[in-house]
Structure formats: structure tokens, C-alpha cells
Amino acid sequence: MAILITGASSGIGAAVALRYAAPGVSLSLWGRDAARLAAVATRAREAGASVAIVAVDIADSAEAVRLAEAADDAEPFDVAILAAGRGGVRAAGQLTEDAGEVVLITAVNLAAPAAMASALAGRMAARGSGRIALIGSTAAFFPLPQAPAYSASKAGLAVFASALRLAVQSRGVSITLVSPGFVDTPMSQGLHTAKPFLISADKAAGLIVAAVQRQTRHVILPWQFALLPLISWLVPVFLRDRILLRLDARPM
Numbered sequence: 001m002a003i004l005i006t007g008a009s010s011g012i013g014a015a016v017a018l019r020y021a022a023p024g025v026s027l028s029l030w031g032r033d034a035a036r037l038a039a040v041a042t043r044a045r046e047a048g049a050s051v052a053i054v055a056v057d058i059a060d061s062a063e064a065v066r067l068a069e070a071a072d073d074a075e076p077f078d079v080a081i082l083a084a085g086r087g088g089v090r091a092a093g094q095l096t097e098d099a100g101e102v103v104l105i106t107a108v109n110l111a112a113p114a115a116m117a118s119a120l121a122g123r124m125a126a127r128g129s130g131r132i133a134l135i136g137s138t139a140a141f142f143p144l145p146q147a148p149a150y151s152a153s154k155a156g157l158a159v160f161a162s163a164l165r166l167a168v169q170s171r172g173v174s175i176t177l178v179s180p181g182f183v184d185t186p187m188s189q190g191l192h193t194a195k196p197f198l199i200s201a202d203k204a205a206g207l208i209v210a211a212v213q214r215q216t217r218h219v220i221l222p223w224q225f226a227l228l229p230l231i232s233w234l235v236p237v238f239l240r241d242r243i244l245l246r247l248d249a250r251p252m
């Protein structure tokens, strides 16, 4: 089985890589930090997997697609877990986000994973099978004034995942949208805010691997966060907006 994992140098992506690592599994691990990627690769090899690492900045989505297609030509992927993501909460005292940061967040969290998923889903559909997971966020459920670009990028990714799923589901390709709440990783550790129902990266990885295996459309983890869309629906907009404005979330 050949598996592509972006964001494999840290947090959720690294934990997913180690969950999949086993004899007979070929992992293509992507990230920017070559040293941290190499450390994950060593552990995955110790578990019996064969591993290639790709150090690339996916903010260049055309380059990301080119590399994904080249890797898929060399060894067709059965599974792709697109976990790379860029956090973004505006600093205290800043009213709006820096424009360059908005461009980067939308490139890494939306343009690149959507382009890669589209390219790979088309190839998987031609082969008649494949599984793709896109890692979104429960931040997609609300317009977060502390992180407009992040919540918008994840909302866009969620709609993209649903649309792509409908387009390819009759061709043997499953698309799973994963919406995590708080997972204990460097990304959440860099955030000063309450983190209710925080789970470990390993627990998140187990839930993600199981959801991909079952070809689940949408998994919200941990389960307590699945109540958020219902709460959002029940609470009047003026009250929701007041709550959102009072949320204390800023960089550490």
C-alpha cells in the first residue's frame, strides 16, 4: 500500500505516518523541515515501512501538484492524507491580519490541498480506487474574528471536500473531511486559549486512520465538537457574534 502524507514532519501528520508504518507499506512523507521529516522517517522504517521524504513548501501549490503527480507516476498512491496546515491567529492589539499572512494561510490550507486532492482523485478515479483525507478544522464552523483567514480557509476546504467527494464517489474514490477540535501539537501549543477536550496527536491519528478505512464522509474529533454545528444553529446570530468576539485566542 502506497500512502502520501503531507504535514508529516510534526503533530497530526507525523502521528498518522507512525500509525500507518508497517511492513508492506510505502510512505511518502512531506513537510518543510527535512531534519524533523528524517526523524519521523527513521521511526517509520523501524516499524517496517519503506519511506521516501519530500521537503517542500506547499505554498507553491503548482510545485506541490507537480511533485505529487511525479511521485504517483513512480508508485501510484492508494491513500493520501493531506494534513499540512498553517495556523493563524492575529496578535494582541492587531485589528486585522497581515495581508501577506492571509495569502499564505489560504495557499497552504486551501489552494494546495485542494489542488493536490483534485489531481490525485482524478488519477485514483482512472485506476478505480483510492482514499483521500483532507484535514480541516472545527474553526470552519464559525467566522472567527481572531483568525478570519484560518477559519475561511478551513471552511473553503470543507466545501471543496464535499464537492470533490460527490464528483468521484461513483469511481471508487472516497474523500474524508476531518474536522479536529483541539489536538495537542506544536500548532495548538502555540495558541493561548482554553483548549476544551484536548486530545493527543496519536489519538487523533487513530481516529483519522479508522475514518479513512471506513470511508467516512466527515469525522469531527473529539466527538464533543460534533455538537458545535447544532449549538450554532440553535443560538441566535447576535448572541453567537457576541460569544465569538469574547473568545480569547492569541499567539503564545
Ligand SMILES: NC(=O)c1ccc[n+]([C@@H]2O[C@H](COP(=O)([O-])OP(=O)(O)OC[C@H]3O[C@@H](n4cnc5c(N)ncnc54)[C@H](OP(=O)(O)O)[C@@H]3O)[C@@H](O)[C@H]2O)c1
Binding pocket: 006, 007, 008, 009, 010, 011, 012, 013, 030, 031, 032, 033, 034, 036, 056, 057, 058, 059, 083, 084, 085, 086, 087, 108, 135, 136, 137, 138, 179, 180, 181, 182, 183, 184, 185, 186, 187, 188
Ligand atoms: N492541533 C490542532 O488543535 C488542530 C485543530 C484543528 C485543525 N488542525 C489542523 O491539523 C493539521 C495538522 O496540524 P498540527 O496540529 O499537526 O500542526 P503542526 O504540528 O504545526 O504541523 C503542521 C504541519 O504542516 C506542515 N506545513 C505547514 N506549512 C507548510 C508549508 N508551507 N509547506 C509544507 N508543509 C507545511 C508543517 O511542516 P514543517 O513543520 O516541516 O514546516 C507540519 O508538518 C493542520 O491542517 C491544522 O490546521 C489542527
